[in-house]
Amino acid sequence: MKYLDEYRHPEIVKKLAAAIKAITTQPWNIMEVCGGQTHSIIKYGIDQLLPGEINLIHGPGCPVCVTPLAYIDKALAIAAQPEVIFCSFGDMLRVPGTDHDLLSLKAQGADIRIVYSPLDALNLARQHPGRNVVFFGVGFETTAPTTALAAYQAKQQDLSNFSLLICHVRVPPVMQALLRSPNNQVQGFLGAGHVCSIMGYHEYLPLCAHYQIPIVVTGFEPVDILHGLYLCIKQLEEKRCQVENEYSRVVNMQGNQPAQQLMRQVFDIVDRSWRGLGEIAASGLALTAEYEQWNAERRFAVATINTQEPRDCRSGEVLKGLIKPAHCPEFGKRCTPEHPLGATMVSSEGACAAYYRYRRFEHA
Amino acid sequence: MPDLELNCPLPLQYDQIVMAHGGGGRLMRQLLDSIIQPVFSNPVLNQKHDSAVLNINGSRLAFTTDSYVVKPLFFAGGDIGKLAVCGTLNDLAMSGALPLYISCSLIIEEGFAIKDLQRIVQSMQQTAQQAGVLIVTGDTKVVEHGSGDGVYINTAGIGIIGEGINSAPAGIQAGDSIIINSDLARHGIAVMLEREGMNFESTLQSDCADLSGLVQGLIQAGIDIHCMRDLTRGGLASCLMELADASHQAIEINETALPIREDVKSACEILGFDPIYIANEGCFALFVPEAQTEKTLAVLREHPLGQQACSIGRVKAAHPKGLVTLQTAMGISRVLDLLSGEQLPRIC
Amino acid sequence: MCLAIPGQLISLSDDRDPLARTGRVSFSGIRKEISLAYVPDAKINDYVIVHAGFALSVLDEADAVASLQAFNDLSAFEKNHGI
Numbered sequence: 089m090k091y092l093d094e095y096r097h098p099e100i101v102k103k104l105a106a107a108i109k110a111i112t113t114q115p116w117n118i119m120e121v122c123g124g125q126t127h128s129i130i131k132y133g134i135d136q137l138l139p140g141e142i143n144l145i146h147g148p149g150c151p152v153c154v155t156p157l158a159y160i161d162k163a164l165a166i167a168a169q170p171e172v173i174f175c176s177f178g179d180m181l182r183v184p185g186t187d188h189d190l191l192s193l194k195a196q197g198a199d200i201r202i203v204y205s206p207l208d209a210l211n212l213a214r215q216h217p218g219r220n221v222v223f224f225g226v227g228f229e230t231t232a233p234t235t236a237l238a239a240y241q242a243k244q245q246d247l248s249n250f251s252l253l254i255c256h257v258r259v260p261p262v263m264q265a266l267l268r269s270p271n272n273q274v275q276g277f278l279g280a281g282h283v284c285s286i287m288g289y290h291e292y293l294p295l296c297a298h299y300q301i302p303i304v305v306t307g308f309e310p311v312d313i314l315h316g317l318y319l320c321i322k323q324l325e326e327k328r329c330q331v332e333n334e335y336s337r338v339v340n341m342q343g344n345q346p347a348q349q350l351m352r353q354v355f356d357i358v359d360r361s362w363r364g365l366g367e368i369a370a371s372g373l374a375l376t377a378e379y380e381q382w383n384a385e386r387r388f389a390v391a392t393i394n395t396q397e398p399r400d401c402r403s404g405e406v407l408k409g410l411i412k413p414a415h416c417p418e419f420g421k422r423c424t425p426e427h428p429l430g431a432t433m434v435s436s437e438g439a440c441a442a443y444y445r446y447r448r449f450e451h452a
Numbered sequence: 453m454p455d456l457e458l459n460c461p462l463p464l465q466y467d468q469i470v471m472a473h474g475g476g477g478r479l480m481r482q483l484l485d486s487i488i489q490p491v492f493s494n495p496v497l498n499q500k501h502d503s504a505v506l507n508i509n510g511s512r513l514a515f516t517t518d519s520y521v522v523k524p525l526f527f528a529g530g531d532i533g534k535l536a537v538c539g540t541l542n543d544l545a546m547s548g549a550l551p552l553y554i555s556c557s558l559i560i561e562e563g564f565a566i567k568d569l570q571r572i573v574q575s576m577q578q579t580a581q582q583a584g585v586l587i588v589t590g591d592t593k594v595v596e597h598g599s600g601d602g603v604y605i606n607t608a609g610i611g612i613i614g615e616g617i618n619s620a621p622a623g624i625q626a627g628d629s630i631i632i633n634s635d636l637a638r639h640g641i642a643v644m645l646e647r648e649g650m651n652f653e654s655t656l657q658s659d660c661a662d663l664s665g666l667v668q669g670l671i672q673a674g675i676d677i678h679c680m681r682d683l684t685r686g687g688l689a690s691c692l693m694e695l696a697d698a699s700h701q702a703i704e705i706n707e708t709a710l711p712i713r714e715d716v717k718s719a720c721e722i723l724g725f726d727p728i729y730i731a732n733e734g735c736f737a738l739f740v741p742e743a744q745t746e747k748t749l750a751v752l753r754e755h756p757l758g759q760q761a762c763s764i765g766r767v768k769a770a771h772p773k774g775l776v777t778l779q780t781a782m783g784i785s786r787v788l789d790l791l792s793g794e795q796l797p798r799i800c
Numbered sequence: 801m802c803l804a805i806p807g808q809l810i811s812l813s814d815d816r817d818p819l820a821r822t823g824r825v826s827f828s829g830i831r832k833e834i835s836l837a838y839v840p841d842a843k844i845n846d847y848v849i850v851h852a853g854f855a856l857s858v859l860d861e862a863d864a865v866a867s868l869q870a871f872n873d874l875s876a877f878e879k880n881h882g883i
Contacts, residue, residue, distance in 0.1 A: 347837075
């Protein structure tokens with residue numbers, strides 16, 4: 089595919105890996121924020137190309153992983169209603185709630201459908217006027233505009249049998265929360281390229297300046313990730329800290345204005361709890377009062393569900409980079425992709441699941 | 453009767469069946485290994501071959517059965533009828549048999565259109581005729597509206613295995629070349645793109661085809677076949693992992709050698725799928741001695757279904773647990789693992 | 801998070817409401833109707849980055865070509881980065 093294959097070119101990959109090796113003189117901990125980047129790193133074995141000094145910390149950028157248990161329980165409570173068609177992105181179906189996951193609920197007869205886009209859920213609502221169609225809106229600022237448009241169109245067309253269970257999250261507050269944490273290990277960030285395609289990267293300037301940390305907005309292909317790492321390591325080695333944009337073919341400073349405008353119209357910024365990390369101020373998005381009618385939490389009276397998380401999962405420490413997945417005593421034992429104990433084993437992008445799939449044998 | 457506990461190293465973690473139990477991945481393996489195989493256990497079943505190989509009055513008979521539950525019933529490149537006949541023919545072919553007779557059981561949902569049923573049975577007959585086999589027995593049941601997806605088909609088949617042919621996993625040896633006859637993942641992607649709600653346009657067709665003619669060509673050419681297996685549910689990766697496990701060998705395949713169409717690759721990128729785990733219905737893996745690689749490729753390429761035949765890897769050495777590694781384009785080797793079930797579209 | 805891939809815009813709907821505008825995008829032969837609500841300036845033949853049925857941005861081809869050239873012309877890359 090054009091503009092994809094070029095960024096997987098083995099020769100360029102090898103050259104960039106050599107360039108990184110040439111400039112690295114000491115250990116550095118770098119976090120890739122986005123789960124898509126984690127997936128690429130593990131799938132292509134990018135970490136195996138890096139010098140031993142470079143330690144990649146897989147960040148909390150997998151929305152499937154960080155969606156709090158309470159919201160999974162809300163989703164399960166709504167999806168169990170007989171008149172509901174519950175629509176979700178594929179990966180959310182395997183996330184365990186308190187008692188079971190959406191896949192098990194589907195097995196018991198609930199009408200749960202995988203959709204590619206929130207607009208597909210909107211179409212289902214039009215096709216089934218007698219049913220209550222609910223879309224589970226999870227994801228970062230990349231996905232939030234897609235559910236914002238679904239909400240906007242539902243309101244415009246007065247589609248009363250459609251509603252949204254919204255658990256969108258914002259990236260800058262979680263980066264700040266990690267940097268503030270007393271045992272923070274992260275010395276440089278690869279910024280999430282597709283989040284920045286919507287939000288730009290001006291939000292990172294104050295973070296970079298305040299915490300004196302390099303942030304390189306980075307794409308998702310091997311060449312992008314290695315180039316992002318190269319730029320980040322170069323800053324660290326030269327004792328600089330700047331916000332750089334490796335992914336300039338897609339991202340600009342200000343981001344996507346029409347998308348940001350509709351997000352402001354549809355969503356308020358709220359505090360949100362993250363699975364494994366706890367509550368982070370101003371890190372979530374919720375429907376505004378104007379869209380209350382399309383809020384599934386109200387429509388199905390699940391707003392009071394407030395399940396707390398089990399203590400035996402150490403995904404919080406994995407997300408903060410304090411331990412590697414294989415260091416958790418439950419990794420590969422009680423906690424597997426078939427029966428995930430917590431956030432990071434849930435999605436194929438989660439750090440634990442990615443390790444389990446591609447690296448388990450090294451730790452056996 | 454074997455003790456279920458002793459044969460159940462991997463306890464099932466669901467107390468009811470979920471779709472992933474039929475997805476060709478780890479959950480399906482657990483279901484077979486812990487619930488089904490230990491109860492039925494016998495020397496024939498335990499060969500874990502695509503067909504049971506039976507010695508009857510001095511003849512070696514291959515016997516197999518398979519059920520088909522595809523959605524949609526009609527898709528680009530085939531339909532459930534063609535699929536049901538080809539699938540059983542291929543299972544027979546993989547055991548080195550010349551297919552002879554097949555059966556046809558239909559489970560039809562109340563309300564199903566007669567004209568659709570006609571299309572399906574005609575498609576079955578046409579496929580059987582082309583393969584030179586007869587559909588000689590069958591059964592028809594009707595279930596209430598809402599109890600099925602239009603129609604389910606079960607076919608069973610028998611065939612005769614020629615002298616000296618043994619294509620079971622135990623025949624795999626270190627040093628073998630691994631050859632496939634065509635490009636990967638076309639069936640799974642073609643069907644996925646036509647599912648309700650996906651709304652993709654493409655010219656992609658399922659690779660659904662009867663491989664028995666191609667396999668007979670190999671046998672007639674005197675190729676020393678060590679093992680054959682068709683790459684159905686779970687795709688190339690799951691198939692090779694099963695074979696590595698059954699033969700206790702370490703297998704290595706080369707990512708750059710895998711033939712995958714550009715449009716199939718694109719669909720996989722959009723949906724977040726890995727094509728080596730996607731289903732095929734006209735593709736098989738063949739293990740032959742390294743010295744016969746070129747000859748095998750030449751024989752395969754003479755047949756319309758083998759034009760893209762290529763060598764994708766080799767059997768490295770014995771390995772107690774069986775292991776499959778993928779040599780990536782970046783020069784890195786990655787251990788492959790079974791997925792839980794079918795891949796779900798990965799959007800985030 | 802955020803699986804998004806480039807595809808080429810091959811036709812446009814002529815909706816007056818910019819938020820309702822859609823277009824057909826080709827991903828090496830696979831085509832899909834995509835919302836162009838957030839890329840009002842996208843033109844036919846542009847490459848757009850698509851996520852969950854939406855174009856997130858128009859790919860800057862000049863930028864892509866230039867950066868690829870820099871990677872391909874490795875001596876220049878080395879010089880620029882002082883390897």
